[in-house]
Amino acid sequence: MTSKRLLPLLAALGxxxxxxxxxxxxxxxxxxxxxxxxxxxxxxxxSGPILSNIFDTLVWISPExxxxxxLAESWTVSEDGLSYVFKLREDVTFHDGTxxxxxxxxxNIDYITGENTQSxxxxxxxxxxxxxxxxxxxxVTFTCDEIYAPLLAQxxxxxxxxxxxxxxxxxxxxxxxxxxxxxxxxxxxxxxxxSIVLEKNPDxxxxxxxxxxxxxxxxxxxxxxxxxxxxxxxxxxxxxQSQVMxxxxxxxxxxxxxxxxxxxxxxEISGLxxxxxxxxxxxxxxDILVRKAIMYxxxxxxxxxxxxxxxxxxxxxxxxxxxxxxxxxxxxxxPYDPEKAKSLLKEAGWEFDGTTWTKDGKTLSIKxxxxxxKAHYMAQAQAIQGFLSEIGFDAQFEALNSPAWLxxxxxxxxxLTPSQYIGVDPDALHFWFLPDQYFNWSHWTNxxxxxxxxxGRSELDHDKRAAIYQKIQDILLDNAVILxxxxxxxxxxxxxxxxxxxxxxxxxxxxxxxxxAE
Amino acid sequence: MLSYVAGRLAAIAALxxxxxxxxxxxxxxxxxxxxxxxxxTQAANPEVVERLRRQLGLDEPLAVxxxxxxxxxxxGDFGFSYGQQRPVSELIAANFPATLQLTVCALFLSVLLGxxxxxxxxxKRNRAADTLGMGLALALMSIPSFxxxxxxxxxxxxxxPIFDVVGGTGFKGVVLPxxxxxxGTVGFNARFxxxxxxxxxxxxxxxxxxxxxxxxxxxxxxxVLRNSLLPILTxxxxxxxxxxSGTVVVETVFSRPGLGRLLxxxxxxxxYLTVQAVVLIIAVxxxxxxxxxxxxxxxxxxxxxxx
Numbered sequence: 019m020t021s022k023r024l025l026p027l028l029a030a031l032g033x034x035x036x037x038x039x040x041x042x043x044x045x046x047x048x049x050x051x052x053x054x055x056x057x058x059x060x061x062x063x064x065s066g067p068i069l070s071n072i073f074d075t076l077v078w079i080s081p082e083x084x085x086x087x088x089l090a091e092s093w094t095v096s097e098d099g100l101s102y103v104f105k106l107r108e109d110v111t112f113h114d115g116t117x118x119x120x121x122x123x124x125x126n127i128d129y130i131t132g133e134n135t136q137s138x139x140x141x142x143x144x145x146x147x148x149x150x151x152x153x154x155x156x157x158v159t160f161t162c163d164e165i166y167a168p169l170l171a172q173x174x175x176x177x178x179x180x181x182x183x184x185x186x187x188x189x190x191x192x193x194x195x196x197x198x199x200x201x202x203x204x205x206x207x208x209x210x211x212x213s214i215v216l217e218k219n220p221d222x223x224x225x226x227x228x229x230x231x232x233x234x235x236x237x238x239x240x241x242x243x244x245x246x247x248x249x250x251x252x253x254x255x256x257x258x259q260s261q262v263m264x265x266x267x268x269x270x271x272x273x274x275x276x277x278x279x280x281x282x283x284x285x286e287i288s289g290l291x292x293x294x295x296x297x298x299x300x301x302x303x304x305d306i307l308v309r310k311a312i313m314y315x316x317x318x319x320x321x322x323x324x325x326x327x328x329x330x331x332x333x334x335x336x337x338x339x340x341x342x343x344x345x346x347x348x349x350x351x352x353p354y355d356p357e358k359a360k361s362l363l364k365e366a367g368w369e370f371d372g373t374t375w376t377k378d379g380k381t382l383s384i385k386x387x388x389x390x391x392k393a394h395y396m397a398q399a400q401a402i403q404g405f406l407s408e409i410g411f412d413a414q415f416e417a418l419n420s421p422a423w424l425x426x427x428x429x430x431x432x433x434l435t436p437s438q439y440i441g442v443d444p445d446a447l448h449f450w451f452l453p454d455q456y457f458n459w460s461h462w463t464n465x466x467x468x469x470x471x472x473x474g475r476s477e478l479d480h481d482k483r484a485a486i487y488q489k490i491q492d493i494l495l496d497n498a499v500i501l502x503x504x505x506x507x508x509x510x511x512x513x514x515x516x517x518x519x520x521x522x523x524x525x526x527x528x529x530x531x532x533x534x535a536e
Numbered sequence: 537m538l539s540y541v542a543g544r545l546a547a548i549a550a551l552x553x554x555x556x557x558x559x560x561x562x563x564x565x566x567x568x569x570x571x572x573x574x575x576x577t578q579a580a581n582p583e584v585v586e587r588l589r590r591q592l593g594l595d596e597p598l599a600v601x602x603x604x605x606x607x608x609x610x611x612g613d614f615g616f617s618y619g620q621q622r623p624v625s626e627l628i629a630a631n632f633p634a635t636l637q638l639t640v641c642a643l644f645l646s647v648l649l650g651x652x653x654x655x656x657x658x659x660k661r662n663r664a665a666d667t668l669g670m671g672l673a674l675a676l677m678s679i680p681s682f683x684x685x686x687x688x689x690x691x692x693x694x695x696x697p698i699f700d701v702v703g704g705t706g707f708k709g710v711v712l713p714x715x716x717x718x719x720g721t722v723g724f725n726a727r728f729x730x731x732x733x734x735x736x737x738x739x740x741x742x743x744x745x746x747x748x749x750x751x752x753x754x755x756x757x758x759x760v761l762r763n764s765l766l767p768i769l770t771x772x773x774x775x776x777x778x779x780x781s782g783t784v785v786v787e788t789v790f791s792r793p794g795l796g797r798l799l800x801x802x803x804x805x806x807x808y809l810t811v812q813a814v815v816l817i818i819a820v821x822x823x824x825x826x827x828x829x830x831x832x833x834x835x836x837x838x839x840x841x842x843x
Contacts, residue, residue: 212791247789250689259693422568
C-alpha cells in the first residue's frame with residue numbers, strides 16, 4: 019500500500035495524522051450532529067450510543083432483550099404490578115466523585131419530571147411510573163399510576179442514564195455540555211459539529227455481567243468525529259483516519275465487507291424496523307382491497323436490492339425480529355404476487371385499460387413521500403413507486419424536508435411513506451396505532467386493536483404478552499395498514515484490530531468492553 | 537465623507553431591521569412544527585409535545601414572540617437554540633471563525649490565481665496562452681464544488697494521505713476546502729480581470745504613456761493595473777458575501793463546522809432562533825463588506841474622494 023510506505027516519511031516531516039490512533043485510542047466516524055449530551059433533553063436517537071458510554075442505567079438490556087443488573091443489583095415488582103423496588107449497588111460513584119445512592123436516583127427522576135426541564139424521549143419512557151422515592155439509602159421505589167409492563171426494559175435505554183445530582187444542581191440549562199455519569203467513559207470535551215472526546219473512567223468496576231469484562235475499560239480515549247457526509251465518513255475510515263465507522267451506506271458495506279479486512283457489526287436497532295404506514299383515510303387506500311393490493315405488489319427483497327444494494331434483511335411483520343411478540347408465521351401473509359394484486363383491484367371495482375386503473379371516473383393515483391435529506395428513505399420510496407407503477411398505479415413521489423414531511427403525514431396528506439420507529443418494548447406500536455397519536459399515519463383505528471394495545475401494556479406475564487402482540491400484528495396485517503420493509507440496522511464497521519465492541523438492546527454501540535490489539 | 541459614512545451605517549441598520557422581520561415571518565410560513573421537528577420520529581406523546589411547546593414559548597402569539605426576540609436582540613441576547621441546546625451566540629462564536637478562515641483563504645487564493653490567469657490572458661490576447669487560460673477558467677467555473685471536493689479528498693487524503701479527510705481548522709484541514717472553494721470562483725475572477733485589463737489598455741492615457749516613451753512594465757503597473765483593479769474590488773466585495781454564505785457545500789463535503797452548515801441544519805430542523813440570528817449576521821456582513829469596499833475606492837482612485 020502506498021499509504022503504508024508514505025506514513026513514516028510524513029511522520030518524519032512532522033505531518034503525522036492527528037486522527038491516527040495510538041495504543042488504546044479510538045477514532046469513531048460518527049454520522050450525526052448531537053443536540054445535547056443530556057440524556058433527559060435529547061430528542062435524537064443517535065445521541066443514545068454516545069450517552070450509553072458515559073451514563074449507566076439501573077438495568078442493562080442485552081441485545082436479546084434480557085434485563086440484567088447494572089446500577090441496580092436486583093429488583094422486585096409488587097403483586098399488583100404498580101410498584102418496582104430496586105436495590106442499588108453500594109460501591110458506585112459518579113465521575114465527579116458524588117456517591118451514587120437512592121437519593122441520586124430520586125434527584126434524576128425529579129429532574130426529568132421537573133416543570134422547567136425540557137424532557138423529551140426520557141419522559142415518555144417512564145410512562146405512568148414517573149414517581150420515585152428513596153425507601154432506604156440504597157433502595158428506591160417507583161410507583162405507577164397504572165400497570166406499565168414496558169417499564170423494566172425501557173429503564174435500560176440510555177435516555178434514562180443516571181446523572182450526578184451535583185451536576186444537575188450546578189449546570190442548569192447547560193447540563194448537556196457537562197455530562198457526568200457513572201459509565202465506563204468520562205466526558206472530556208465537545209466541539210459542536212466536530213467531535214466529542216471521552217476518556218476511560220479508571221474507577222469503573224460494575225459493568226453488566228453478560229459482557230464478561232471486569233474492571234475499567236481497556237480503551238483510554240474515544241474521539242467521536244462528526245462526519246455527516248457518508249462518502250467522507252467512508253474515506254476517513256478507509257484511509258485509517260478512523261478505526262470505527264457507523265451508518266455505512268449499503269453499497270459501501272457490500273464492497274468493504276467483501277475485502278474481508280474489517281469486522282462487521284450490524285447493530286440491530288429494535289422497534290418497528292423500517293416500514294411504511296398505509297393511509298386508510300385517503301382515497302384510494304381507504305379501500306382495504308387497494309391496501310392489500312399494495313401489500314402483494316411490493317417485493318421487499320427486490321426493493322432492498324434496488325434501494326440499498328441488498329445488504330439488509332427484509333421484514334414482513336410490524337415488530338422487528340427479536341422483539342417480544344415478533345411472529346415469523348405472520349411473515350407468510352403477503353408473498354410477492356402482482357397478479358393477486360391486480361385481481362384484488364378488479365374485485366374492488368377498478369378497471370384496467372392497459373395503462374391506468376379507473377373507477378367512477380377517477381384514476382388509481384397515490385402519493386408516496388420521503389424525507390429529502392435521507393438517501394435510504396428516498397431510494398426506498400422510489401423503489402415502492404416502481405413496484406406500484408409496474409401493476410398500473412399512478413404513483414407520485416415527493417421528497418420533503420423533515421418538518422414539512424412530518425406535517426403532511428400528520429395531516430394525512432400522503433398515502434405511503436417509509437419511516438422508522440425505535441423502541442425496546444412492543445408497546446412502541448401504540449405510537450402508530452392508537453387514535454390521537456401524532457404518528458397514527460395510517461389514520462386508522464379499530465376498537466379491538468385499541469383494547470389489545472392497552473392490554474399488552476398492563477400484562478406482566480411474558481407469554482400472555484407475546485400472544486397479545488401476535489394478535490395485534492395479525493390485525494395490522496389483515497387490515498393492511500402497515501407495509502413492513504426491512505430490519506433496522508446501524509451498519510458499523512471496525513478495523514480487525516479492534517475487538518469487543520458490542521451494543522445494548524435497542525442498538526446502542528458500547529465500547530466498555532472493547533480493546534485494540536497492539 | 538462623514539455624513540456619507542453615517543448615512544451608509546444607518547442604511548445597514550434599517551436593512552437589518554427589515555430582514556429581522558422578514559426572516560421571522562418567512563420561517564413561520566414554511567410548513568412544519570418546530571416542536572415535532574425536535575423530536576423527529578421519537579416518542580412524541582401529545583403531552584410531551586405540548587409541554588415542550590409551552591417551555592419554548594412557542595404557544596405565544598407571533599407578535600409577542602417577535603417583540604420578545606427583538607427585545608433580547610437589543611440586549612445582545614440571540615436566544616437559546618432549540619436544536620442544539622446552547623446559546624445561539626455560542627454556536628455562532630464556535631462556527632464563525634471556521635467560516636471566516638475558509639473564506640479568507642479561498643478569497644486570497646481565488647484573487648491571486650484569478651489575477652495571474654487574467655493578466656496573462658490579457659497580455660497574450662488571442663494567443664495560445666489566452667485560449668488556454670480562458671478554457672481553464674471556463675472549466676473551473678463549470679466543475680461543481682461537491683464533486684471537486686470529493687475528488688481532492690480521494691487524491692490528497694486517501695490515495696496520498698497528505699491532508700485530513702475530515703477538515704478541522706488546522707493547516708492540514710483547511711487547504712483542501714479552501715482550494716475547492718477558491719477554484720469555483722477563480723474562473724470568474726480570471727475572466728473578469730482579463731476584460732478589465734483589456735479595456736484599461738485601450739484608454740487614451742495609456743496610449744499617451746506609451747507614446748511618451750514609458751516602458752511597457754511601467755505603463756502596465758502604473759496605469760493599466762491600477763485602473764483595472766477598481767472594478768475587481770467591487771466583485772471582491774460581492775464575493776465575500778457569496779463565499780461566506782455559500783460555503784455550505786464545501787463545509788458539508790469536508791465535514792467542517794461553519795456558518796453555512798449551521799444555517800442549513802437549523803433550517804432543516806426549524807431551529808427558529810438560530811436561523812434568525814445567522815441570517816441577520818450574514819446580511820450585516822454582506823452589507824458591511826460592500827461598505828468597506830466603497831471606502832476603499834478613494835485609495836485606488838483619488839478622483840472619487842474629491843467628488
